[in-house]
Amino acid sequence: MLKSCHIHSRKVPVSLRHCRYLGSGHSGQAYLMPDGRVLKIFNSSTSCRNEYNILKSVEGNRYFPKAYEAGKYYIIRDYVGGINVERYLKKYGLSREFVIRVANLVEDMKKMGFKKLDIRFPHLFVQPDGSLMMIDPRKSYEENIPYPKSFLKRLRKMGLLEQFMKILDEEKPLMNWDRYMKDRCI
Numbered sequence: 001m002l003k004s005c006h007i008h009s010r011k012v013p014v015s016l017r018h019c020r021y022l023g024s025g026h027s028g029q030a031y032l033m034p035d036g037r038v039l040k041i042f043n044s045s046t047s048c049r050n051e052y053n054i055l056k057s058v059e060g061n062r063y064f065p066k067a068y069e070a071g072k073y074y075i076i077r078d079y080v081g082g083i084n085v086e087r088y089l090k091k092y093g094l095s096r097e098f099v100i101r102v103a104n105l106v107e108d109m110k111k112m113g114f115k116k117l118d119i120r121f122p123h124l125f126v127q128p129d130g131s132l133m134m135i136d137p138r139k140s141y142e143e144n145i146p147y148p149k150s151f152l153k154r155l156r157k158m159g160l161l162e163q164f165m166k167i168l169d170e171e172k173p174l175m176n177w178d179r180y181m182k183d184r185c186i
Contacts, residue, residue, distance in 0.1 A: 012041055012074045025122070025136065027051070028073075037068065038079045045072045047138070054137045058112055063105050063134050080133045082125035086154070094160050099167040101132050103175055106148055109140070116143040119151040147177045 019031035019039060028042040042048035052075045055067035065078035083091070089098075102119070109117050116139055123136045155161040168175060 011071065012039060013069070013071065013076070014039060027136070027138070032079060033076070036079055038065070038077050039074060040077065041074050043073075048073055048075060051075060051136070051138065054140050057141075058137070061108065061112065063108060063132060064137065065133065065135065080125050080135050082127040082133060084122065085124040085126055085132075086121045086158075088126040089158060089160065094163050094167075096167050096171065097130060098126075099164055100171050101130065102148070102151070103168060103172045105132050105134070106175070114140040116140050116145045117147055118143075118145040119148040121151065121154045124151075152177065 014033055016031060018034050022030040022032055022038065024030070027044065027047045028040055031039045031041070033039050040048075040051075042051070048070060052067055052070040055064060055075070055077060058064045059066060065080050067075055067077045069076040105119070106117050114137075119134065120136075123134055125133045125135070127133060152161060152164075155164050165177070168177070
């Protein structure tokens with residue numbers, strides 16, 4: 001067992017002196033532990049429990065990291081490396097293979113019973129082999145967002161939405177995200 005310490009009155013199973021800070025977001029902070037896994041410390045015990053439960057429910061899925069352990073305010077999960085999707089698109093551009101991978105991710109999310117099919121750019125990483133990994137699934141079974149709304153909005157801001165939708169229509173015509181986008185003025 002790892003030696004525990006306290007951060008902001010929250011007991012975690014490792015000294016943060018030996019961890020590398022990865023970043024923070026709405027729900028907490030993430031640290032890379034010496035063993036290569038991630039320690040995520042949450043601001044809310046409810047958010048912690050919910051994210052852990054979602055990761056356990058999708059365990060073995062190729063798009064999500066494996067969760068190992070949870071405390072009241074922390075989880076330990078696999079590290080997701082690769083390049084953030086925004087940096088990836090700026091560096092390599094939009095390819096047919098990328099669009100198909102995103103569509104397959106959304107299809108998998110739907111098959112797993114997710115009601116929230118949204119994908120935020122900061123939470124999606126492209127791996128060296130081109131595969132996708134997603135972190136921070138929140139409210140996946142609660143919120144009803146039937147298409148990747150944030151993802152498509154960001155593509156629009158980057159000037160890539162039209163190209164993405166053209167490829168999607170050619171490769172996965174039954175996905176039909178156009179109807180959602182028109183209804184919501186994306």
